[in-house]
Amino acid sequence: MNRDFVISQFKSYAANFDAADEGVSLKLAHSLRVSSWCDRLARALHLSPDDVDLAWLIGVLHDIGRFEQLREYHTFIDYQSMDHAKYGARYLFQEGHIRDFLHDDREDVVIEKAIAQHNAYRLSEDLSPRQRLFCQLIRDADKLDIFKVCADGLRQGLNVWRVDDTDFEHQPISAAVMKEARQKKLVQTQVKKTFMDFYVGTLCFYFDLVYDESRRLAREQGAFDELLRFHSQNPDSEAKLNEIRRLIDGD
Numbered sequence: 001m002n003r004d005f006v007i008s009q010f011k012s013y014a015a016n017f018d019a020a021d022e023g024v025s026l027k028l029a030h031s032l033r034v035s036s037w038c039d040r041l042a043r044a045l046h047l048s049p050d051d052v053d054l055a056w057l058i059g060v061l062h063d064i065g066r067f068e069q070l071r072e073y074h075t076f077i078d079y080q081s082m083d084h085a086k087y088g089a090r091y092l093f094q095e096g097h098i099r100d101f102l103h104d105d106r107e108d109v110v111i112e113k114a115i116a117q118h119n120a121y122r123l124s125e126d127l128s129p130r131q132r133l134f135c136q137l138i139r140d141a142d143k144l145d146i147f148k149v150c151a152d153g154l155r156q157g158l159n160v161w162r163v164d165d166t167d168f169e170h171q172p173i174s175a176a177v178m179k180e181a182r183q184k185k186l187v188q189t190q191v192k193k194t195f196m197d198f199y200v201g202t203l204c205f206y207f208d209l210v211y212d213e214s215r216r217l218a219r220e221q222g223a224f225d226e227l228l229r230f231h232s233q234n235p236d237s238e239a240k241l242n243e244i245r246r247l248i249d250g251d
Contacts, residue, residue: 001053035059037141044213064088089116140214143205151223161198168195169233
């Protein structure tokens with residue numbers, strides 16, 4: 001696989017969108033970092049060189065649907081706009097644009113499944129073991145970089161979730177969000193209402209990491225622990241965050 005060619009093609013695609021929108025540059029940088037995480041995880045799992053390349057490619061392309069979503073809807077919240085993963089899979093495979101990046105079609109089904117399901121609440125039951133492997137790998141790699149994106153956002157005062165962040169240090173955490181957090185589950189986006197809900201939802205990504213190496217890397221890279229160090233000025237929210245921290249440290 002010619003990685004330089006893939007990167008060049010991907011940057012050319014991203015250049016079709018408004019470079020002045022920080023969301024475009026955010027998703028371009030995120031995609032490239034996720035590809036590096038995919039490479040690292042695939043090597044840790046002792047995959048073949050060809051499969052390491054395949055994992056890396058999926059990382060580059062996994063969020064290709066985000067660019068059109070941002071242009072059309074000005075949000076990254078799927079239920080308020082469109083399913084960016086399914087759109088990306090449709091753009092690449094139904095419209096044939098996967099050939100803009102890769103001429104060999106032998107792994108098309110694996111790539112399509114991984115991209116279409118990288119944001120799913122649960123993976124489909126009908127995946128083959130190979131399909132499931134690459135789906136799990138991209139989902140873990142994506143979460144590892146989302147921790148960084150969100151930690152950077154908190155530190156820099158950026159509203160990465162593009163929801164109301166007014167006085168977020170004093171915002172409540174919704175009961176529905178806390179219910180899922182206590183069960184050590186992913187928090188469904190539809191139940192998140194406040195900036196703090198989205199923050200808690202990001203912490204809960206940790207519970208969904210599949211590989212031990214992913215959990216080790218999450219703590220090693222520092223961004224996840226930086227997120228954990230945020231303290232709410234709302235006493236009830238801070239008590240709930242302490243509860244979540246205990247669940248994570250005991251996991």
